[in-house]
Amino acid sequence: MPPLDSGTGAVEAKESSTRMAPKHLSDMLIAETIVHDIRLVPGVLDMGEGLFAKVGTYGPRKHIPGIVIHHPTEDSFSVEVHVVLVDAAFTKAFSEISASEAPSRADSTPVLLRFTDQVRTAVVQTFEQLGLPVSSLVDVTIEDIR
Numbered sequence: 001m002p003p004l005d006s007g008t009g010a011v012e013a014k015e016s017s018t019r020m021a022p023k024h025l026s027d028m029l030i031a032e033t034i035v036h037d038i039r040l041v042p043g044v045l046d047m048g049e050g051l052f053a054k055v056g057t058y059g060p061r062k063h064i065p066g067i068v069i070h071h072p073t074e075d076s077f078s079v080e081v082h083v084v085l086v087d088a089a090f091t092k093a094f095s096e097i098s099a100s101e102a103p104s105r106a107d108s109t110p111v112l113l114r115f116t117d118q119v120r121t122a123v124v125q126t127f128e129q130l131g132l133p134v135s136s137l138v139d140v141t142i143e144d145i146r
Contacts, residue, residue: 031057031067037122043089043115048082048143055082078137084144116140
C-alpha cells in the first residue's frame, strides 16, 4: 500500500473518505445533531413543526420535528429548518436597530435575516463537524415568535 503523503494520492484518499462519510451517518443522527446545535443559537426557542403540514425527519418509531433533509444527488444535502424564536430576543434585537442613530441603514441587515443567518451558520458548522459535505442549500423558515 503506497503512503498517503505520496503526491496526488493523498488528495484522492482524502476526497474519497470525505465522500464516504455520509453513508455511515443516518439522516436521523444528522437531524438530531442539527437540532441540538440550533437550540444553542441565541433567540431560538424551539423547532417548528410546519405551518400547513408536519415537517421533520422520520425514522423507525421516531421523528425529529423541524428538520427536513433532502438528497438532491448522492453526495449532496439540502436542509429545511423550521424554528420558533423567543419574542424577547426578537424585540431586543429590533429595539437595538431602532435606537441606533445611523442615518443610513443601507448596510444594516434586517432583524429576521440576522436570526436566519445564525441558524444557517449553525447548520453549516454541524455539517463540517460531522465530516459531511457542506450543504449547498439551507432553507430557514421562522414559523413563529413567542
